[in-house]
Amino acid sequence: MNAKAEINDNNIKFKDSVGIVEKKLLHFNNAEKKLLLDCGQILFPFILAYETYGQLNAKKDNVILIFHALSGDSHAAGYYSEEDKKPGWWDMMIGPGKAFDTNKYYVICSNVIGGCMGSTGPSSVNPQTGKPYCLTFPQITINDMVKAQKMLLDELGIKKLFSVSGGSMGGMLGLQFMINYPDMLDSAILFATTARLSAENIAFNAVGRMAITSDPNWNNGEYYDKQPPDAGLAVARMLAHITYLSREILKEKFDRKLQDKEKYSYDFNIDFQVESYLKYQGYSFVRRFDANSYLYITKAMDYFDLTDKDGKLTPAFRNLNKNMKVAVVSFTSDWLFPTAMSKMIVNALKSQNIDVTFCEVNSNRGHDAFLLEKEKLTTIVKGFLENVERK
Amino acid sequence: MNAKAEINDNNIKFKDSVGIVEKKLLHFNNAEKKLLLDCGQILFPFILAYETYGQLNAKKDNVILIFHALSGDSHAAGYYSEEDKKPGWWDMMIGPGKAFDTNKYYVICSNVIGGCMGSTGPSSVNPQTGKPYCLTFPQITINDMVKAQKMLLDELGIKKLFSVSGGSMGGMLGLQFMINYPDMLDSAILFATTARLSAENIAFNAVGRMAITSDPNWNNGEYYDKQPPDAGLAVARMLAHITYLSREILKEKFDRKLQDKEKYSYDFNIDFQVESYLKYQGYSFVRRFDANSYLYITKAMDYFDLTDKDGKLTPAFRNLNKNMKVAVVSFTSDWLFPTAMSKMIVNALKSQNIDVTFCEVNSNRGHDAFLLEKEKLTTIVKGFLENVERK
Numbered sequence: 057m058n059a060k061a062e063i064n065d066n067n068i069k070f071k072d073s074v075g076i077v078e079k080k081l082l083h084f085n086n087a088e089k090k091l092l093l094d095c096g097q098i099l100f101p102f103i104l105a106y107e108t109y110g111q112l113n114a115k116k117d118n119v120i121l122i123f124h125a126l127s128g129d130s131h132a133a134g135y136y137s138e139e140d141k142k143p144g145w146w147d148m149m150i151g152p153g154k155a156f157d158t159n160k161y162y163v164i165c166s167n168v169i170g171g172c173m174g175s176t177g178p179s180s181v182n183p184q185t186g187k188p189y190c191l192t193f194p195q196i197t198i199n200d201m202v203k204a205q206k207m208l209l210d211e212l213g214i215k216k217l218f219s220v221s222g223g224s225m226g227g228m229l230g231l232q233f234m235i236n237y238p239d240m241l242d243s244a245i246l247f248a249t250t251a252r253l254s255a256e257n258i259a260f261n262a263v264g265r266m267a268i269t270s271d272p273n274w275n276n277g278e279y280y281d282k283q284p285p286d287a288g289l290a291v292a293r294m295l296a297h298i299t300y301l302s303r304e305i306l307k308e309k310f311d312r313k314l315q316d317k318e319k320y321s322y323d324f325n326i327d328f329q330v331e332s333y334l335k336y337q338g339y340s341f342v343r344r345f346d347a348n349s350y351l352y353i354t355k356a357m358d359y360f361d362l363t364d365k366d367g368k369l370t371p372a373f374r375n376l377n378k379n380m381k382v383a384v385v386s387f388t389s390d391w392l393f394p395t396a397m398s399k400m401i402v403n404a405l406k407s408q409n410i411d412v413t414f415c416e417v418n419s420n421r422g423h424d425a426f427l428l429e430k431e432k433l434t435t436i437v438k439g440f441l442e443n444v445e446r447k
Numbered sequence: 448m449n450a451k452a453e454i455n456d457n458n459i460k461f462k463d464s465v466g467i468v469e470k471k472l473l474h475f476n477n478a479e480k481k482l483l484l485d486c487g488q489i490l491f492p493f494i495l496a497y498e499t500y501g502q503l504n505a506k507k508d509n510v511i512l513i514f515h516a517l518s519g520d521s522h523a524a525g526y527y528s529e530e531d532k533k534p535g536w537w538d539m540m541i542g543p544g545k546a547f548d549t550n551k552y553y554v555i556c557s558n559v560i561g562g563c564m565g566s567t568g569p570s571s572v573n574p575q576t577g578k579p580y581c582l583t584f585p586q587i588t589i590n591d592m593v594k595a596q597k598m599l600l601d602e603l604g605i606k607k608l609f610s611v612s613g614g615s616m617g618g619m620l621g622l623q624f625m626i627n628y629p630d631m632l633d634s635a636i637l638f639a640t641t642a643r644l645s646a647e648n649i650a651f652n653a654v655g656r657m658a659i660t661s662d663p664n665w666n667n668g669e670y671y672d673k674q675p676p677d678a679g680l681a682v683a684r685m686l687a688h689i690t691y692l693s694r695e696i697l698k699e700k701f702d703r704k705l706q707d708k709e710k711y712s713y714d715f716n717i718d719f720q721v722e723s724y725l726k727y728q729g730y731s732f733v734r735r736f737d738a739n740s741y742l743y744i745t746k747a748m749d750y751f752d753l754t755d756k757d758g759k760l761t762p763a764f765r766n767l768n769k770n771m772k773v774a775v776v777s778f779t780s781d782w783l784f785p786t787a788m789s790k791m792i793v794n795a796l797k798s799q800n801i802d803v804t805f806c807e808v809n810s811n812r813g814h815d816a817f818l819l820e821k822e823k824l825t826t827i828v829k830g831f832l833e834n835v836e837r838k
Contacts (some may be wrong), residue, residue, distance in 0.1 A: 079599055095711075096713075204520070230666070253703070254694065255697035255703065255719075255721045256689065258722065259725055262719070262721070263682060265715070266726070267682045291657050295654050298651060307645060307646055309646075312645075312649070312752060320486075320750050324582070324660065327651050327749070328653070328749065329648065330646045330650050330653070334650055334654065335653075372589035418793070
C-alpha cells in the first residue's frame with residue numbers, strides 16, 4: 057500500500073519533469089585551456105559541473121544556457137534519484153511542455169567557478185599543493201564565470217545559443233554573455249537583475265561577509281578539516297533572505313504570529329514564527345553551501361558594473377548582436393533589484409536599437425518571485441521564445 | 448593660536464546649546480518603589496539615569512519628557528565638559544531658542560531600564576549576588592520602561608507634562624505613556640514610529656540578535672569580566688544601520704565609490720566606501736553599547752504591539768485624554784517605520800476624536816531623518832507647541 061502510494065507520488069512527481077538527471081564534471085586540464093581571470097591570475101586546471109536537459113538537435117541550434125543565482129548550482133531541473141524529494145532549483149520552468157520546453161530545447165546549466173557544487177572554487181583541492189585553496193583561490197568576477205561557461209560550450213561543440221536566461225546574479229551572467237559573445241546569441245531573458253549593484257546592495261553583502269569572517273571558525277578561510285563557520289554563514293543567509301522577500305509576503309505569511317504558544321516567552325527563545333522561519337533558512341543553507349564560496353561570489357556580484365566612468369550603461373551595449381531579442385522582467389515587490397534597475401537595462405538596450413521586451417510582473421513575492429511565479433513567467437517566456445523562433 | 452581657536456570653537460559650540468550638563472542617577476531603593484514588570488518579575492532596587500535641561504517653573508507645568516531610541520541614552524543635549532567634542536543625541540532639537548526651547552521648557556530625558564548608560568540593565572550588578580545580572584536580568588517591555596520613567600517623575604514631584612516626544616522606539620514610549628497616564632499629558636510629538644513592529648522589523652532584529660548570540664564571546668551573556676562579543680554586536684549594528692538609511696542617501700553619499708584606490712582589490716579587503724563606513728559604524732558602536740542591552744531592548748521593541756487580537760489599534764486609544772493634542776511625523780524615505788505605520792496611529796487617534804496633526808516630511812535621510820532634519824522638525828515642533836500653549 058505504502059509502496060504503491062510512493063510509486064503514484066513518483067508518477068506525479070516525474071510526470072512533468074525531465075526525470076532523473078546526472079551532474080557531469082568537465083575537467084579543463086589541457087594546458088591550452090587556461091582561464092585568465094580579471095584579477096590577472098590564471099585558473100588552471102579547473103572543473104566545471106554542469107547538467108543538461110532535453111536533446112541537442114542535429115543542427116545544434118536548440119541550446120538554452122541557464123545561469124544560476126548566488127546560492128544556486130548546476131541542478132536546475134529534475135531529480136537525482138527516484139527517492140529525491142526536491143527537484144532542481146528552476147524545475148518549475150524547465151521540463152517537457154514547460155517554459156523552457158525540453159521537448160524542443162537542449163537546456164544546459166553549469167555551476168559557476170568560485171562555487172561549491174562541483175565547479176572549482178575555494179573549497180576545491182589545489183593540485184599544486186594537494187590542499188584546499190581556501191583564500192589562495194583567486195578572486196573571480198561575473199566575467200570570469202561567463203568565460204568559463206563559454207569554454208564549456210566550446211568543449212561541447214556548441215557554437216550558437218538559441219537563448220540564455222537567469223535571474224538575479226544569473227541575469228548578470230546573461231548580460232555579460234551578451235556583451236562578450238554577441239554573435240553566439242539569438243536571445244536573452246533576464247529576470248530580477250541589474251547592470252550594477254547599488255550601495256545598498258553592496259552594504260547588505262558586506263554585512264553578510266562580515267558575519268562570516270567574524271566567526272572564529274572561519275579561521276581566515278582555513279576550516280575544511282575543522283568545524284566550519286556555520287553560525288556566521290547562517291547569519292549571512294538569514295540577512296540575505298530578508299532581502300529576497302517583500303514586506304507584503306512577510307506580513308501575509310507571518311505577520312506577528314507566535315511560535316507554538318499564546319504568550320511571549322520573556323526570554324531569548326524564539327517567540328515569533330518569522331524568527332523560526334529565518335533560523336531554519338539559515339541553518340539549512342549551511343548544510344549545502346560553503347562559507348568561502350559565499351564570500352567569493354558576493355564579492356564578484358559587488359564588482360559587477362557594466363556602466364562606464366560617467367555611470368552610462370549604453371557604451372557596454374555598443375557591440376551587441378543587433379538582431380538579438382531580449383526580454384527583461386522585473387517584479388513589483390522586489391526591493392533588492394527593483395524595477396528601476398531593469399529599466400536602466402531596457403533603456404540602454406533601446407538606445408542601441410535592440411529589440412527589447414520589458415515586463416514588470418505584479419507579484420508580492422519580492423526578489424524571490426523569479427523562483428516562484430510559475431504561471432506568469434511561463435506565459436512570458438513561452439510567448440517570447442515563440443517570437444524568437446518566428447524570426 | 449591653537450588654544451584661542453579652540454576657545455572660539457567652544458564659544459560657537461556652546462552659544463546655542465544648553466552648555467555643560469550632568470548625568471544624574473536616581474536610586475529606587477525604597478521597598479515601596481518596586482517595579483512590577485510585564486513578565487511577572489519585580490525589578491528592585493534599580494537606578495534611573497536622567498538629565499534635565501532648562502528650568503522647572505514654579506507651577507511645574509513646563510515639563511517636556513523626551514524618550515530616546517534603541518541606541519540612545521539620557522544625554523539628549525549639551526556637553527559633559529568643555530573638551531567634549533559631541534553634544535547629546537538630540538542637541539539639534541533641545542536648547543535655548545530651539546524646537547524644545549530650554550528658555551521656556553524644562554526638558555527631561557532618562558535612559559531606559561534594560562539600557563547600559565546608567566539605568567539598571569543586564570550589565571548592572573545584581574545587589575543580591577554582587578555580580579552583573581547578565582541573562583538573569585528580567586525581560587523588560589516598552590510598558591516597563593515607561594512605568595519606570597513615571598516613577599522618576601513622581602520622585603521629581605512632577606504631576607503634569609506639557610509634552611512628551613521621541614523618535615523610533617522613543618515614539619513607542621510616547622504612545623505607551625499617552626495610554627498609561629492620559630491625565631498627565633497636554634500633548635505628544637511622535638517621530639518615525641509605529642504602534643507595532645512588522646514581521647520585517649522583527650526579522651531584522653532577530654538576525655541582529657542571532658549575530659550577537661552566535662559570537663562565542665557572548666558566552667550566554669556572561670562576558671563582563673572577559674572579552675565582550677564585539678564582532679557580533681558590530682554585525683548587528685551594521686545591519687541595523689542599513690535599515691536606518693535610505694537607498695537614496697546611500698547612493699548620494701557612497702554610490703559605488705572605492706576606498707582609497709582606483710581599482711578593485713581582488714581580495715577581501717574593503718573595496719567600497721560604503722563598506723568602510725558601515726564597518727566604522729559597527730565598531731564605534733561597540734565601544735559605547737552593551738551587547739546584552741541590545742538583546743533586551745530589541746526584544747522589548749519586538750514585543751511592542753498596541754493592537755488588539757483583531758489587529759485594531761483604536762481600542763488602545765479609548766481612554767486617552769480627549770483634550771490632548773498629538774503630532775505624528777513620518778519621513779518619505781523611512782522604510783523601517785514607513786509612513787503607513789504613522790497613518791495607522793493617526794487614523795486610530797482620529798477615530799477617538801483626538802486632535803492630531805500629521806506631517807509626512809519630505810526627506811531622503813531614511814529613518815534617521817528624525818535625528819537629522821533640523822530645520823523641518825524645528826518648524827513643525829515650534830508651531831505645534833505654540834498651538835498647544837494657546838489652548
